[in-house]
Amino acid sequence: MVVLEKIKPLTEKQKLFINALANDKIHLVGAFGPSGTGKSFIASIFSIDMLLIEKYEKFIVFKPIVDVKTGKEYTIAELGEIYNKVALDYLYDITSSVIPRNELNKLINEDRLIIADPHFLRGRTFDNSIILLDDAQLVSFETLTEVLMRIGQNSKLIIAGDPVLQRVDSGEKDGATLARELLIGEEKSVVVDFGLKDVVRFGARRGIKLALELRMRRRALSEIEQKILETSY
Numbered sequence: 001m002v003v004l005e006k007i008k009p010l011t012e013k014q015k016l017f018i019n020a021l022a023n024d025k026i027h028l029v030g031a032f033g034p035s036g037t038g039k040s041f042i043a044s045i046f047s048i049d050m051l052l053i054e055k056y057e058k059f060i061v062f063k064p065i066v067d068v069k070t071g072k073e074y075t076i077a078e079l080g081e082i083y084n085k086v087a088l089d090y091l092y093d094i095t096s097s098v099i100p101r102n103e104l105n106k107l108i109n110e111d112r113l114i115i116a117d118p119h120f121l122r123g124r125t126f127d128n129s130i131i132l133l134d135d136a137q138l139v140s141f142e143t144l145t146e147v148l149m150r151i152g153q154n155s156k157l158i159i160a161g162d163p164v165l166q167r168v169d170s171g172e173k174d175g176a177t178l179a180r181e182l183l184i185g186e187e188k189s190v191v192v193d194f195g196l197k198d199v200v201r202f203g204a205r206r207g208i209k210l211a212l213e214l215r216m217r218r219r220a221l222s223e224i225e226q227k228i229l230e231t232s233y
Contacts, residue, residue: 020190033194036201039160057128063087076117127152136161137176
């Protein structure tokens with residue numbers, strides 16, 4: 001490890017997540033739970049580490065760009081360079097504490113760190129790659145299917161998402177819920193479920209409570225949402 005050595009797991013679930021990522025016998029890793037638990041941070045840091053030690057040739061990042069009001073998924077064809085900028089800014093933000101921006105830019109310029117739009121994957125296969133689908137709760141069934149079909153040889157797929165608090169209310173199962181159900185029954189896969197007690201980012205726990213209270217003003221909370229609200233402090 002190069003970068004990952006700079007950080008230590010802050011919770012038991014983070015430790016389980018790292019161990020699953022490091023296990024060569026595990027090809028599919030799911031991390032599900034609320035914001036602030038370190039899912040995206042650990043997945044990104046680990047993946048970049050794998051590039052630096054040349055265990056994988058490429059790190060492919062799928063980051064859905066979604067209108068939170070309408071639930072519409074935007075494509076790179078619609079947004080152009082704005083699509084890449086939004087996705088890269090997210091990656092810069094979550095890794096800035098341990099990886100200088102110029103090092104990330106070097107990997108991007110070498111075509112080893114790739115921001116990919118899952119809407120345009122037909123005919124592509126990612127071999128010798130570590131792949132991250134983040135914010136899976138925002139993707140459709142069709143998008144999730146397309147990502148799963150592009151995993152090639154000697155590759156590992158990480159799916160991270162929040163199936164409860166950050167999903168778009170559409171009445172249908174979101175991508176994170178579908179992915180979790182799929183991975184639980186799959187061979188050579190591990191699912192790590194993060195809970196409120198695993199929230200480590202400053203202010204995230206209060207943000208969760210406020211988000212649920214706002215949601216409660218619009219509709220009755222589900223049973224699981226009510227339990228989260230009751231334990232958010």
